[in-house]
Amino acid sequence: MGTGLTRFGRRMRWVPSGLTRLGKQFSTSVCDNNPPAKSFNLYTAINQALHIALETDPRAYVFGEDVGFGGVFRCTTGLADRFGKTRVFNTPLCEQGIVGFAIGLAAMGNRAIAEIQFADYIFPAFDQLVNEAAKFRYRSGNQFNCGGLTVRAPYGAVGHGALYHSQSPEAFFCHVPGLKVVIPRSPREAKGLLLSSIRDPNPVVFFEPKWLYRLSVEEVPEHDYMLPLSEAQVIREGSDITLVGWGAQLSIMEQACIDAEKEGISCELIDLKTLIPWDKETVEASVRKTGRLLISHEAPVTGGFGAEIAASIVERCFLRLEAPVARVCGLDTPFPLVFEPLYMPTKNKVLDSIKSTVNY
Amino acid sequence: MALSHLFSSSRSSTLLKPLTTSYLLRRPISTDSTPLTIETSVPFTSHQCEAPSRAVDTSPKELLTFFRDMALMRRMEIAADSLYKAKLVRGFCHLYDGQEAVAIGMEAAITKKDAIITAYRDHCAFLGRGGNLLQIFSELMGRIDGCSRGKGGSMHFYKKDANFYGGHGIVGAQVPLGCGLAFAQKYSKDEAVTFALYGDGAANQGQLFEALNISALWDLPVILVCENNHYGMGTAEWRAAKSPAYYKRGDYVPGLKVDGMDALAVKQACKFAKEHALKNGPIILEMDTYRYHGHSMSDPGSTYRTRDEITGVRQERDPIERIRKLILSHDLATEKELKDIEKEMRKQVDDAIAQAKESPMPDPSELFTNVYVKGYGVESYGADRKEFRGVLP
Numbered sequence: 001m002g003t004g005l006t007r008f009g010r011r012m013r014w015v016p017s018g019l020t021r022l023g024k025q026f027s028t029s030v031c032d033n034n035p036p037a038k039s040f041n042l043y044t045a046i047n048q049a050l051h052i053a054l055e056t057d058p059r060a061y062v063f064g065e066d067v068g069f070g071g072v073f074r075c076t077t078g079l080a081d082r083f084g085k086t087r088v089f090n091t092p093l094c095e096q097g098i099v100g101f102a103i104g105l106a107a108m109g110n111r112a113i114a115e116i117q118f119a120d121y122i123f124p125a126f127d128q129l130v131n132e133a134a135k136f137r138y139r140s141g142n143q144f145n146c147g148g149l150t151v152r153a154p155y156g157a158v159g160h161g162a163l164y165h166s167q168s169p170e171a172f173f174c175h176v177p178g179l180k181v182v183i184p185r186s187p188r189e190a191k192g193l194l195l196s197s198i199r200d201p202n203p204v205v206f207f208e209p210k211w212l213y214r215l216s217v218e219e220v221p222e223h224d225y226m227l228p229l230s231e232a233q234v235i236r237e238g239s240d241i242t243l244v245g246w247g248a249q250l251s252i253m254e255q256a257c258i259d260a261e262k263e264g265i266s267c268e269l270i271d272l273k274t275l276i277p278w279d280k281e282t283v284e285a286s287v288r289k290t291g292r293l294l295i296s297h298e299a300p301v302t303g304g305f306g307a308e309i310a311a312s313i314v315e316r317c318f319l320r321l322e323a324p325v326a327r328v329c330g331l332d333t334p335f336p337l338v339f340e341p342l343y344m345p346t347k348n349k350v351l352d353s354i355k356s357t358v359n360y
Numbered sequence: 361m362a363l364s365h366l367f368s369s370s371r372s373s374t375l376l377k378p379l380t381t382s383y384l385l386r387r388p389i390s391t392d393s394t395p396l397t398i399e400t401s402v403p404f405t406s407h408q409c410e411a412p413s414r415a416v417d418t419s420p421k422e423l424l425t426f427f428r429d430m431a432l433m434r435r436m437e438i439a440a441d442s443l444y445k446a447k448l449v450r451g452f453c454h455l456y457d458g459q460e461a462v463a464i465g466m467e468a469a470i471t472k473k474d475a476i477i478t479a480y481r482d483h484c485a486f487l488g489r490g491g492n493l494l495q496i497f498s499e500l501m502g503r504i505d506g507c508s509r510g511k512g513g514s515m516h517f518y519k520k521d522a523n524f525y526g527g528h529g530i531v532g533a534q535v536p537l538g539c540g541l542a543f544a545q546k547y548s549k550d551e552a553v554t555f556a557l558y559g560d561g562a563a564n565q566g567q568l569f570e571a572l573n574i575s576a577l578w579d580l581p582v583i584l585v586c587e588n589n590h591y592g593m594g595t596a597e598w599r600a601a602k603s604p605a606y607y608k609r610g611d612y613v614p615g616l617k618v619d620g621m622d623a624l625a626v627k628q629a630c631k632f633a634k635e636h637a638l639k640n641g642p643i644i645l646e647m648d649t650y651r652y653h654g655h656s657m658s659d660p661g662s663t664y665r666t667r668d669e670i671t672g673v674r675q676e677r678d679p680i681e682r683i684r685k686l687i688l689s690h691d692l693a694t695e696k697e698l699k700d701i702e703k704e705m706r707k708q709v710d711d712a713i714a715q716a717k718e719s720p721m722p723d724p725s726e727l728f729t730n731v732y733v734k735g736y737g738v739e740s741y742g743a744d745r746k747e748f749r750g751v752l753p
Contacts, residue, residue, distance in 0.1 A: 066594040069663060092564035092600040093531050093592045117593075121530060124565070162451030162513050164480075164529035331727065337451050337513040338502035339727040 037219040042212045045187035045220045046075045046152075049194040050113065052224045054083045057111050060198070062088045064098060064115025064152075072117060073154055073213050099125035099151060103133050103203075106148035111198055119155035119207055120167045133203040134178030147201035152194075154210035155183075156248050156298055157344060162337040168299035168330070170246075173205050174276045174308065180204040181275040182229060183247040186212070188220045192227030193273060200229060209248035216251075232279035234286065238268035240358055241292040244283055244309055246272045249296050249345065256350035265358050275305055283309065284316050291322040292357050296345050301329035323360035326353045392420040398686065400625035407607050409614035409643070412632040416624040420692045422468065426623050427683045427698065430460040432705040433484045434680060436493065437653070439709045440483065440500055440514070444657045448717075449500045451513035456484040458621075458652040461679035462587055463488040465626025466555060470634055473550065477525040477538040478557035480515035481587075481651075485557070489522040493712030494719075503719035510722045511730070523552075531592075532558055532565030535584065539571040542582035542637075553581040553637045555630070561592020563606050572642060576613050579641030583633045584610070586644060587620065589651040594664045607646035614640075620647030621677040650677065 040048070054060050062079055068090040070077035080088040091098050095116055102112035116122045122129075129151065137145035157166045173181045182197050182204055184190035190208065197204040209216075235250070236257055245253045250271055257267035268286050272278055287293050293313055295306035310325040328345040336343050397415050404411035437457040443449045456463070459481075466476070467488040478485045483496055491507055499506025500514050507517050508527075518526035525541060528534035538556025545552045562568065563586050575582050586606040590597050597604040607615030614636065618629040629645050636643045650673045654661025661670070687693050 065592075069594060072594075072658065090595045090599055092595070093561040094564045094566060096566055097564070124530070124533075124567070160450035162515070164515065165452055333727055333731050336511070336727055338510060338721055339724065342724055342727050 036223070037221045039217050040187050040220040041214050041217045042184075042187045042190050042208070043073050043075045043214065045191040046194060046208060047077055047079075048220065048222070049191040049198075050076060050079055051082065052195060053111065053113060053198045054079065054087060056224065057199075059109065059148075060087070060111035060113060061105060062113045062115070063091050063102075065093055065117045066090055067115050071115060073210060075152075075208075075213075076115070095121050095123075095125040096128055099128040100132065102149050102151065103128060103136070103146045106146035106203070107136065107144055109148065111148040111150070112146075113150045113152065113198055116151060116153040118165050118210075119153040119169050120164045122151070122153050122169060122205075125151075126172070129173065129179065129203075129205065130176050134176045136178075136203075138178060145201070146203050149203040150194075150198045150200075150206055151204070152206045152208060154213070155207040156209050156211055157335070157340060158211050159340065161335075162340075163335050166335045166340070168207075168247075168297065170205075170207055170275055170297075171299055171303060171305045174305050177276075178203070179276065180229060181207070182273065183207045183209070183275065184273065185209070185235075185247055185250045185271050186216050187218050189227060189271075189273065191220055192225050193229070195224065196226040196229050199226065204229075207247065211248045212251075227273075230274045230277050230279055232273060232282040233271045234268060234282065235271050236267065236269035238266035238290065240266045240290055241268070241294060241354055242283065242286040242290045243267055243269045243294045243296065243350075243354070244272055244306075245269070245296045246275065249298055252345065252347050253296055253350055255347045256354060259347070259351050260354045263355070265354060267354060272309075278309070280312055280316070283313060287313050287317045288320050291320055292326075292360075293317075293321070294326040294328060294350070294353055294357055296328040296350055298330050298345060300332045301327050302332050304329050323357045326357045328353045392692075393422075394419055396420060396423075396690070398624055400628060401619045401622040401682070402625075404625070404629065405607065405617040407605075407610075407615035407617075407644075408612070409616065409636065411616060412628050414628075416628045418624060418627075420687075420690070423683060423687050423690075423692060424701075426464050426468070427680065427687060428701050428705065429464050429488070430623070430680045430683065431702045432493075432708065433457070433460045433463065433487060435702070435705050435709045436487065436496065437483060439497075439713060441653065441657070443497070443500060443713070449514065450502065451515065452480070453500070453514040453657045454481040454655065455653040455657075456481050456651070458673070458679070459587060459589060459647075459649045460484060461623040461626055461682075462557075462585070462620045462647045462649055464679075465623040465628075466585070466630045468623070468627040469630035470553070470555070472522045473552040474634065475523040475525055475538075475541045475545070475552065475554040476557065477528070477534050477541060477554065479528050479531065479534055479559065479562065481559070482515065482517045482527040486517040486519060486524060486527070489519050489524040491517065491519050491522075491524070493708060494715050497713050497716035498719045501716055501719075502721060503716055504722045505716065505719040509726070511726065532562035532568055534558065535562070535565075535568050536571035538584075539575045539580055539582050539642075542575065542580040542642075543578065546579070546581055551638060553583060553634050555583045555585050557585045557587055559592060560586060560588040560590060560597045560604070560606060561595070561600065563588075563609060564592070564601055572610055572613055572644075575642040576610070581637040582642045583630070583637050584613075584642060584644045586646045587649055588646050589649050591651075591655065591664065593655045594659065596664065605646075607644050610642070610644045613642050613644055615644035615646065617646045617648065620649030621673075621679045622682060623679060 067076040068080045102114040105112040184193045197206045306327045400414045437455040444453045463484040495507040502510045516527040535556045542554040607617040619625045
């Protein structure tokens with residue numbers, strides 16, 4: 001996987017076929033039996049979702065650093081031209097300001113879709129998200145809320161992003177009741193989940209796997225559709241061990257599942273999709289079936305969201321477990337420059353862990 | 361709007377003529393420190409303070425040093441560009457070409473006792489502080505001879521012995537740190553100052569104002585240097601700032617607007633600012649400069665500005681060309697001698713790259729070092745927590 005960010009970053013001059021026509025083709029009508037679907041990559045799917053969000057809700061706005069001309073990952077291409085500079089606009093480089101502004105906009109009943117250029121830059125806005133956005137409804141006794149708020153941020157490794165362009169900060173936000181955290185694994189998922197996040201009446205932090213922006217291509221229905229939040233999905237059925245992950249890591253885990261199968265191990269793979277509030281039932285049901293659990297994410301293992309899943313499942317399935325819950329995650333170091341291959345929870349690490357858990 | 365602003369300060373050629381008429385004889389290259397006075401390209405504009413004189417004291421030696429150092433920086437950045445495109449440099453990479461005069465002029469006015477802290481566009485600041493090319497190219501390529509032992513990369517250069525506090529990754533986050541450095545300097549009464557550099561993009565970050573307030577409240581010897589290259593990533597300054605007059609943004613803090621393409625003006629301003637900061641506390645220097653490259657290597661730098669604009673700046677305001685003209689008009693060296701200097705710099709860069717390529721990658725165990733200080737005993741685990749398990753050194 002991956003020549004990575006040089007490809008992402010190079011501003012594309014071509015417009016994906018179909019994109020220019022998107023505006024006309026979108027409709028909010030419920031899909032018929034065979035909705036038109038074409039192959040799109042992840043950033044184009046995000047772009048479609050944003051087009052739909054702006055088209056279907058005149059009170060929706062998209063803003064962030066450099067989004068006016070398409071953003072560094074091209075996710076907002078064409079939006080400013082189509083919906084005007086009053087609804088799609090650049091902000092100064094001030095993340096705290098962007099999110100604070102978005103919360104205010106959302107508090108007045110608008111849909112504020114804010115972009116933080118890299119998830120690594122979200123920390124200046126941490127206070128606004130944790131103390132302002134997440135608790136607004138609770139502390140005002142439901143008089144106010146910022147449910148229309150969605151913060152999009154590309155997260156994760158790209159092969160050579162080094163310390164400040166590769167981090168996966170999802171666990172920080174999973175510690176904040178009041179926020180939702182959503183991470184898609186593919187273009188089709190990204191479009192449906194983003195539309196759900198935007199329309200969800202709670203503030204959502206939506207992390208996009210930047211490694212997959214161009215790499216992941218699949219058929220994406222062109223119409224307006226939403227995928228439910230807080231519902232995990234079994235994307236591969238198996239009987240020996242349950243693997244839980246989200247975002248870009250799922251493709252790594254899937255490869256490990258395929259390799260494990262060659263050695264006679266049947267793996268069940270679950271995409272959690274929404275990290276809080278997360279779908280414990282689906283994971284529990286699977287672990288009850290397989291008796292083993294492995295969780296994998298790019299963020300450092302200690303305090304990662306995998307720990308929360310492990311603890312919850314041990315509580316629920318203690319007597320059913322046949323091996324300790326395994327976590328294959330990033331190491332407990334800053335995201336490294338030259339050591340990225342060592343740091344990452346690679347396919348072989350996942351495979352090793354599958355084997356040692358099954359043979360426990 | 362941005363364009364007219366950039367070119368508004370047209371350079372009159374008379375400024376390049378000698379001011380000291382007594383200066384007639386050719387001096388040997390770079391050893392002559394006879395005083396020489398040269399006027400800055402444009403006057404300083406001041407806010408809440410009296411601007412320093414436009415007449416800058418210099419010498420043939422200094423001008424030739426400026427030329428050589430800036431030529432080296434320019435060549436180095438262009439080489440870094442090629443290395444990045446060859447995928448020998450990983451991580452993010454932000455180049456300084458066009459802005460060399462700021463690093464050069466600042467160094468000429470201060471000592472290594474003074475501290476410098478900057479953001480991620482840090483290659484030339486490091487070189488200016490006395491770093492060498494081998495350290496730079498090794499760090500860029502993640503080798504152990506790098507200034508951060510290959511663990512930082514382009515955005516994270518540091519040089520402790522020269523008080524270069526480096527290379528920070530988050531826009532604007534280094535400025536409050538710089539104010540903390542200045543507090544320590546004032547506290548220990550070492551009569552030194554801190555230059556905290558940031559860009560016009562970072563100038564809109566809230567933490568800047570928080571730090572400025574504290575610094576002004578306690579009269580900290582900190583100089584906030586806004587390197588205004590007119591684009592915060594891909595957004596023109598006037599689209600991002602209600603007042604792009606960054607030297608005035610400190611309100612109660614004095615400020616000075618400087619032609620950041622004129623090394624001598626930068627030197628004069630930094631000398632003035634250091635004296636001011638030691639006596640009266642913080643001051644903002646806005647350096648009107650320009651980056652020829654895009655924001656980072658993934659930005660071609662041409663989607664939000666015109667090629668004509670870039671070419672125009674190169675032709676009319678280039679910091680190296682300005683010094684070249686000064687040297688030639690004062691007859692301090694011949695055109696060929698300057699070309700030879702450039703060739704020599706090119707060779708130095710090529711040699712350093714060849715040497716850096718020989719430098720080994722850090723040992724994989726280095727992944728776990730420096731996370732905590734030695735002895736904390738924090739464990740790190742491999743995949744299954746059994747076969748690979750190490751205590752962080």
